[in-house]
Amino acid sequence: MSQDAAQRNSRAGLLFGLGAYGTWGLFPAFFPLLKPASAFEVLAHRIVWTLIFMLVVLAVVRRLGDLRRISGRVWLLLAAASALISMNWVIYIYAVSNGHVVDAALGYFINPLVSVLLGMLLFRERLNRMQMVALVIAVAAVGVLVVEVGAPPWIGLGLAFSFGLYGVVKKIVPTDPRVSVGVEAGLAAPFAIAYLAVLGWAGTGQFLSNGGWHIVLTVLAGPLTAIPLLFFAAAAQRLALVTLGLLMYLNPAMQMTWGVVVGHEPMPTARWVGFALIWVALAVFTTDAVRRARRAPSVVEPAQITVVEHQGVAEFVGEGDSQGTPRDGDR
Template identity: 75%
Template sequence: MRPDKRAASSGGLLFGVGAYGAWGLFPGFFPLLKPAGAAEILAHRIVWMALLMVVVVAALRRLGDLRRITGRVWLLLGAASALISANWVIYIYAVNNGHVVDAALGYFINPLVSVALGVLIFRESLNRAQAVALTVAVLACAVLTLELGAPPWISLGLAFSFGFYGLVKKVVPTDPRVSVGIEAALAAPFALAFIVAGAVAGQSAFLSNGPWHAALMVLSGPVTAIPLLLFAVAAQRLPLVSLGLLMYLTPVMQLSWGVFIGQEPMPPARWLGFALIWIALAVFTGDAILRTRRESTRQDLGEPTLDEGKQR
């Protein structure tokens, strides 16, 4: 790997860890927004995030980028906005209704969706260790799914909505900060209309639960925007295979939260799936470390790296 590509990959890894680590802490935040329902919380996330992103994009002097966006990219950003909104409302419902473990299962399945999209659409390849890690992860997801005894609709909804969101973000050429802002802005009119309608009908929890609750609802915007910005950068710098396997960080944190803090049931089959996921992570991480060391050694010796050898 050339130095510039290696630097981009390393930077992408840091951004990815930041995004998935932040998402892993979300089960501790959204219950604080009760008694607001999932739809109202989603609407406020979108509106406050949109306002924040307008300030960010303006401060970075990137408003001019809007004029250079083609019709195709606007359609892609519209699709991304719809997909991430669907993902958010499913996740908020799960966390605020005692289904954190189900949400974690969704994000265990999500990397499989991303890896499959990377292989099928972008023709990304798997080396032997990555294939082993993915096989173990498939087995873990099968064990966890069978344990539920019913189709895991929450899990599948989260996995596929975010998997396709990552696919769209991979092909959007717009600056990540601008694209995230546009996604929020496209959904903001619908979210604002929902908030106004709820207030008129007397069903809004925003201003009826004290200033602390209102402040938390406003804070949901920045809490939403920051990991999305980190993810947008990581999606452009990392292959979908690496990005997909890195996603395991979030469900590991969420599952730990659901079990040890939320006291959700954890029968032996779920513990088995949890152990298999860690095995998959260990194989993937070990392979990544070994490959990095081998490529560094080749560069030190003046030999072509694996990527350069393939190009010759």
């Protein structure tokens, strides 16, 4: 590839990455628009419309045939992934619809560190000194937040661990990300459809009760789930994983800004201290990732990348390890 072509490729990757993370960062502005629907009703619609959208995408890219080649073991793994991402989605929807956007941002700030912890516990990965320091600082930050709130930050921890475990499952699933997201939505769809049917029978569903604009926004929850993931997949093919990993922090930074500036959520001094400690931990973690990436080979084949989706928040994992940072880790 010529230098000009490489630069164009890199610029396109940066735009795709900004599009993905920027869209996810604006989700706190979108999901409250679906009120008065509950978090579970929004989750059910998100699953159904994501499935429909992904079936169209798979048909266009001619990947529907991949479904016949999925083994029984992979089906079980995708079922676990479906349950974990559904749990993550409902926690997130509840948070941004009920004035807990800052708590949701906390979850995405600490998620890379949770991924490191899970890598150590589940894959017996050895942490270097800087990674251990980052984890200790993060634990101290959570301790400060517990003291400030009087209880663990369940929303942030729930988002971080549900998506961290989702990343663990997706790390070992040898399936195209477009196919896997479609399958995950398909496995959850029967439960979502049954739930929506019960709401309709009881007359408590909100889908048809709040005008045409509400219907349009609810349907858009599907494409808005899938499109940033497709942007992310395109970015992952064009950018170094270090660059992609650094872009990841754009999402929680935007969410926290929204929660504080637009949502006027309380930020007492102790909460600022807790977040400051998280940022210090991330700075240590990211510095270590960049340092190691500079020593690693600069070329990463697209086949080495598995895209993992969340709320979204998606992530990426290389074949090297599972820690949630470029090549030396990932989410």
